[in-house]
Amino acid sequence: MATHKNQSSKLFEPLVINNGNLTLDHRVIHAPMTRNRGVPQNENSTPENPNRIWYPGDLMVEYYRQRATKGGLIISEGIPPSLESNGMPGVPGLFTPEQIAGWKRVVDAVHEKGGYIYAQLWHAGRVTVPQMTGTDPVAPSAIPWDSPDERYSHPPVGESVPPRYADHPPIELSAEHIQRTIDDYRRAARAAIDIGFDGVEVHGGNGYLPEQFLSSNINKRTDEYGGTPEKRCRFTLELMDSLAKSIGEEKLSIRLSPFGLFNQTRGEQRLETWSHLCRSLKQALPHLSYVSFIEPRYEQIFSTEEKDTFLASWGLTDVNLDGFRGIFGSTPFFTAGGYNDQNAWGVLESGRYDAILFGRPFTSNPDLVQRLRKGIALTPYERTRFYGPFEDNKLCYVDYEAAKEA
Numbered sequence: 001m002a003t004h005k006n007q008s009s010k011l012f013e014p015l016v017i018n019n020g021n022l023t024l025d026h027r028v029i030h031a032p033m034t035r036n037r038g039v040p041q042n043e044n045s046t047p048e049n050p051n052r053i054w055y056p057g058d059l060m061v062e063y064y065r066q067r068a069t070k071g072g073l074i075i076s077e078g079i080p081p082s083l084e085s086n087g088m089p090g091v092p093g094l095f096t097p098e099q100i101a102g103w104k105r106v107v108d109a110v111h112e113k114g115g116y117i118y119a120q121l122w123h124a125g126r127v128t129v130p131q132m133t134g135t136d137p138v139a140p141s142a143i144p145w146d147s148p149d150e151r152y153s154h155p156p157v158g159e160s161v162p163p164r165y166a167d168h169p170p171i172e173l174s175a176e177h178i179q180r181t182i183d184d185y186r187r188a189a190r191a192a193i194d195i196g197f198d199g200v201e202v203h204g205g206n207g208y209l210p211e212q213f214l215s216s217n218i219n220k221r222t223d224e225y226g227g228t229p230e231k232r233c234r235f236t237l238e239l240m241d242s243l244a245k246s247i248g249e250e251k252l253s254i255r256l257s258p259f260g261l262f263n264q265t266r267g268e269q270r271l272e273t274w275s276h277l278c279r280s281l282k283q284a285l286p287h288l289s290y291v292s293f294i295e296p297r298y299e300q301i302f303s304t305e306e307k308d309t310f311l312a313s314w315g316l317t318d319v320n321l322d323g324f325r326g327i328f329g330s331t332p333f334f335t336a337g338g339y340n341d342q343n344a345w346g347v348l349e350s351g352r353y354d355a356i357l358f359g360r361p362f363t364s365n366p367d368l369v370q371r372l373r374k375g376i377a378l379t380p381y382e383r384t385r386f387y388g389p390f391e392d393n394k395l396c397y398v399d400y401e402a403a404k405e406a
Contacts, residue, residue, distance in 0.1 A: 004375040010348035012373055015355055017073070017332045018199060019250030019287040022116055024355075025071025027348060028369045031336055031359035032075045032120040032203070032255070036090030036388035037063070037397060041098060047158035052083060052134060054092045056102030062398045064106045066366035068115035075292075075357070078122025078203050079103070081188035082181075084135050085209070087124025089154050090389040094119065094188040104195040111196065118199040118253065118289075119192035121185055125209035126170040126218070127263050129163050131156035137170040138177065140212050140219035140226060140235070144169035145264060153387065178225070181209075182239050186246045199251040199289050202240065206300075207263025210236045211256075214277065215267030229273040237280050249285040255336075257294040259319060261310060262301060270314060271323070278327045290332035292357065293321050298337030325352060341371070341378050360386075367402040376403045 006012075015024045038054030045051035068074060080086035080093035092099050103119070110117040126139035129152045145165040152162040173181065189200045204210040212218045213235040219226045225234050236254075244252050257265075258274035267273070281288065296319045299307045311319060325333050335347070336357035344356055362368050364381040371378055385396035 004373065006345070006375050007373050009345060011344065011356065014071075015332060018289045021250060022198060022289075023071070024073050024116070026069070026369060026373075027355035028072065028372060029334060029355050029357045030067055030072070030074040030362050031357035032077055032122075032201070033359050033363065034077050034088060034091060034387060035063070035363075035397065036088055037393045038090050038092035038389075039102075041096070045157050047156070050131070050157040052086070052132065053096060053099070054090055055096070055098040056092045056106050059393055059398055060092070060102070061105045061109050064117070065109040065113060066398060066400075067362055067368070068110040068113035068117075069369045070114035072115045072369060073355075074110055074115060074117045075201055076103075076106075076117060076119050076197075078120050078208075079188065079192075081121050081123065082184040084133050084138065085123035085125075085128075085181075085184065086133060087122070087128040087153075087208070088387070089132065094121075094191050095184070100191050100195060103192070103197075107196040116198040118201050119189075119197040120201040120203050120255070121188055121192075122203040123181065123185070123209035125212045127165075127208060128152070129156075129165070129168045131163060137168060138173050138181075139170035139209075140173060140221055142170055142172045143218055143220060147264070150264075172221075175223070175225075178235060178238075182242050185239060186242050189243050189247050189252075193247045193251060199253060200243065200247060201253040201255055201292065202236075202243065204236055204254045205257030205260055205294055207260065207265040210239065211260070211265055214273055215265045216269060216273075217267045218265065219267075229269050229276050232273055233277040233280060236277060237284065240281060240285060244285050249287045250289055252285070253289040253291060254281070255292040255294075256324075258324070259296040259311065259316065260294060261299055261307070266310075268314065270316065271319075275323065275327065278324050282328055282331065286331075288331055290334055290354075291324075291328055292334040292336060293324060295335060295337030296320060322352060344372070364396070364400050366400055371403055 012026045015027050039057035040051040041053040042051035126137045128137050148166050155162050214232050332354045334355045335353040339356050360381045364379045382396045
């Protein structure tokens, strides 16, 4: 095939991350995406004895192998560091021997293709239900969901309707429980590095536990973890400091969504809170592997017009990520938010970002990097098959073919 104009894009230039220890061959990053394809540890799940633990099996190994490229970076789906933290069925954690062994097979498969992979650690906080974890949901404050209609993602075993979040309000994390939670993260991060993950990313966005602490409508604490933008940042800063001491800051990264609304994060003082967080991170941990941000106008649950209405109500009509880019300076800066084969061109050339995360296009295009490089049309994704578990987990997961080149 003749050389395509796309090949001259900065997307296909090398990028150094991990404080100089890793050089990516290209800047098309596989975004973290929950797919719920883990193998249940208890195959005979019943209402009396429901399965609550999943581990990576053959299908997950194959999924990641298919999408690995030489010198390419994959960020794993969100990995719960504890049973308490898991927000969805079918998601493998990193806290049992079976899970650790399964993730090692995934890591080895990516490395065999010459790729790199980071483990994204994900704590759902209040975005779960007791039927999932066997324990009360936890949060910065015992604030119930303010919508009676929002429901958990899946029906519990033996039931036909997902439970309402409002029926299962969270308990407030005590200071001692906060430290246990940080310890859970630390053990999972250490396990990830020990089995070969190239780094660890903390999921600090999308309304999960770190962002719950950052959000003034969810965090109503009056102690050292709440009450001001600075105090609301304390949990995330303590968490990142603990992980950096355990695995090295060069192997550590974080994902943030400063303007997100997902999972009822409707807190105010957005710029004050996230700017303080980012300044503090850059000062305390100047050698982070990279930072990853979600675009202000990208939203999983609202249209761009609806999102603009929210932003305008906060006086943020012209907001962008430039201020955060300025704070982090030379730290590699990733962007995510609806990028595809139509809107990704020229983005890196602007100098505002160093790499682009691609999510949904990767689900149906295991060879996405080559398709982008050579201008090959993408296979449309199938939204109804994003989130399992399904009776046939293979369908629309590992059965997409690479493009036939002329």
